[in-house]
Amino acid sequence: MEKIVLFCLAVLSINMSLAQIVINELDSDTSGIDDLEFLELKSDTSNFSLDGYVVVFFNGSDSGMNSSYLALDLDGYTTDVNGLLLIGSVNVSPIPQYIIPANTIQNGADAVAIYQADETDFPVMTLATIENLVDVLIYGTADADDVDLIDIFNDHPDFTNIQQIDEGGGGETGSIQRNNDGTYTVGIPTPRQLNDGTGIILNGISISTTQNQYAEGDFFDITFTTEQNVASDLNFSFSLNNDTFNTSDFTGNTSLTIPAGQNSVSTTITLVDDNEDEGDEVLKISMGNLSDDYLKQNDKVEIRVVDNDFQMAGFGTPLNPTYGLVSSSQPEDYYNSLEGLSGLVLKQAIQDIVANPSVVRAQTYADIIDILKEADQNPDNSNQVWLVYSETGRAKLDFQTTSSNVGKWNREHVYPRSRGGFNSIDLDEIADGKDVFWTTTADSLRHGNSDAYALRAVDGVENSIRNNQNYGTSEYAGPTGTSGSFYGDVARSIFYMVTRYNGLDVVNGYPGDDPDGFIGDLATLLEWHRNDPPDDFEMNRNNVIYTWQNNRNPYIDNPELVEYLWGNKIGETYSEALSVDNFNGLQMLFYPNPTHNALHIKGVTNEISINVLSVEGKLIDSFIINNDRTINLNLLTGVYVLKCISGNQVISRRIVVK
Known part of the structure; x- marks a missing residue:
């Protein structure tokens, strides 16, 4: 029995040495928005199972400390007829077998390695190791050599002369390619092709439509085209399913044939107008399995389906405001403790309400996306968010997920992070819903990073323009030509933040950029508050966020409080019963x-x-x-x-x- 075990181990060892897999090509820095990056692996034999392997990316920066930031388990994947496996986003052509989000691979100085291990062996911030190492590439994009990272991998007996390979820099168009002798060169990227130009040439097939957006009730053609005429009938199928979009949302033939001697086929899809408000959806055109002779040039092509059954609220947008239609959902006695107080005692009493650690909840920064989709919903179209500053709606689906912010919306910190000294932690990137939350206090300044009262849906480009400027005509007062419908909203957000959190203050003038907790201009914000009172949109926003955070912005419920703390009633005794x-x-x-x-x-x-x-x-x-x-x-x-x-x-x- 012992001899049989030893024999099996010997055979396994021989097979592993013969069926090696290496890093064949890496493009970590591409032009434009850097969404064409990819990693290509190569096995010694074709159609090689990658079960038991994992690819790990290491961050060589000072903050990354030569530790892992991404691990990809390769179980279930197999190299193709040329022994290649491509890893990248859907923007890469031909489309990779292993899909990852765009702009995921860091530019360097970093490393990527293959291990015989499991994804769970490399949680984020795992120090680079040579244990079970199969292959490694240390690379940069015109970066200084990461000596520490090189030293770690040079300790492996089979990798004693590792050098950092330079891909270039500044979004160049080259990739790092492995030569047959194990050295590297930089050349024009060749995804899903052997670097030496050999191998089986596959017939590529691509998907095309005339538009990338249609409304319910529309019909459109999908065309599938091969690079070369097919030698025999090519039968294939495709799916449009994605998230909530399924076969009940369209009609049309999804099983097609490209006849022998031809290179294309089209089908017409009709989108069902179901008279239900499901929200805008995205269908994905995804081809089924093709034979080894074919290569998907693109796949999972996204088409926006605009729902024409959107709902309108019973109140106006900030640009066309209404008042008094939305009532505050505050408990009857919510502000009773403020009666008869003044000055700093009044401000402290407000903080005791809005920062009460036994009541108030702090959500994650990822949760803010869901909160804004509800709190900043466009009153004129339930499938959109209302953009602060730009004063217009934008589809909720257009949240920014890549480095490109054009036509996208993201999260705007009305009180900039760099001024408040807010910071994120890894758990901030987990959207876990309103029922999972952190306990928070007035000293929990970090939670200002994800306080929904000071975060708004914003046009991505405009967010970059605003940057961390103070508010006021000398720094930032919104895009040219807008009406300033957001003036009072941002003022009350600032007043809330400097009340809710210790370490923040609003001052006259324009303080510098240091994260010292100061923002201006107080005089401007007071005028904005007075001239743009809380409307129904803002009150509804207050009510929505209250369901998540269990606190309210008191300056929306009781705008006159601003005057008692910063305005023309400083020092006077506050009483809601006056007048x-x-x-x-x-x-x-x-x-x-x-x-x-x-x-x-x-x-x-x-x-x-x-x-x-x-x-x-x-x-x-x-x-x-x-x-x-x-x-x-x-x-x-x-x-x-x-x-x-x-x-x-x-x-x-x-x-x-x-």
Whole structure:
């Protein structure tokens, strides 16, 4: 029995030595948005099973500390008829057998290695090792040699003269290619082709459509084309399924034949208009298995399907705001503890509410994507988010996932991270939902990185333009030509942040770029707050985020609080009961007074007509309200009279506009 075991081990050892796999080609830095990078492996024999192997990428930077950042388990994969396995994104052509997200492979100085091991043996930040090493390539893109990384792998008895191979730099178009003698050269990339030009030439097949976006009810053609006429009938099938998009969402033939002697075939797909609001979807055109004679030039081609059954909210966008249609979902006694307080004591009492560690939750930075899709939903189209600064909607599906931000939206820190000193941790990249959260306090400044009250959906390019500038005409006041519908929103976000977290402050002027916790300009933000009061969009946003974080932005619920802490009522005693009138037995509240044109009215439960009169009694404007709301008076500085009428009851209020 022992002899049989020894014999089997000997055979296994011989087979492993004969069936070696190496790193054949690497393109880590490509032009443009760097989404064409790939890694190619080569086995000594064709159709070689890669079970038991793993590819590991190591970060050679100072922060990476020569440790792993990605491990790819190769179980279930097999090299092709030429002994090749291509790893890359769907943007690479021909399409790789092993798909990874675009812009994943780092540029260097780094390393990639093959091991006889498992993916679980290399969690993120595993130090580079020579144990079970099969092959390794240390590379750079015009980087200085990573001596430490070279020394680690040179300790292996079979890799005693390792050198760092330079691919080039600045998004060049070359790749590092292994020669038959084990040396390397840099040349034009040759994915899924042997570097010496030999091997079996495969007939490539590609997918094409005339557009990449259609609406429900549209029909379109998909064409499949081979590089060379097929020698015999090529029968194949394809799928359009992806996530929620399935066979119930379209009609059309998905089993096709390219006849012998020809090189293309087309089919017509009709998108079903189902009258259901499923949201915009993406179908993926994915070919089934082809014989070894064929090569997929592209695959998993994405087509946007626009749902025409989107919903509209019952309130306006920030560009066309409504007021009083969305009520605050705050508990009845949420702000009771603020009554009768002033100054720093008032601010502390607010912080005690919004940073209460026994109640308030901190979510991850990845969760913010889901929060913004709900909180920043475009009131005019439920399949879009509303973009702060740009004042327009954008499809929720267009969230930025690669280095290219053109036409995409991402997460904007209204209080920039570099100014607040926020930082991320690995767990921030896990979207685990509202029921999984961190305990947080007023000193948990790191959680400012993922506080939804200070994060907004934003155009990717505009986010880069804003960068970490202060707010104000001397630094950042939004894109040219926009109306400033976001002014009050960002002001109240800043006021929230400097209340919620210790270590942050808002100051007059424009502080420098150091992460010292300061942001400006206070005077600008006060004016923005006064001239752009909370609207229904902002109140709805407050209510949505409350379901995730269990706290609220008090300056949306009670905008007058801003004046008591930074404005014209500093030091005065706060009372929500000020400026109350009895009207049909109801307690009605008008604030602030004096005002900067925005007047908030609370306690309305029936229809009330409000006439705005000059002190001489001349009618200037009129409103009819049925519930709590904010009215924009648009009046010149001066004293005016509000005449409020309900049934046969009339009350008059004198207001001052500053």
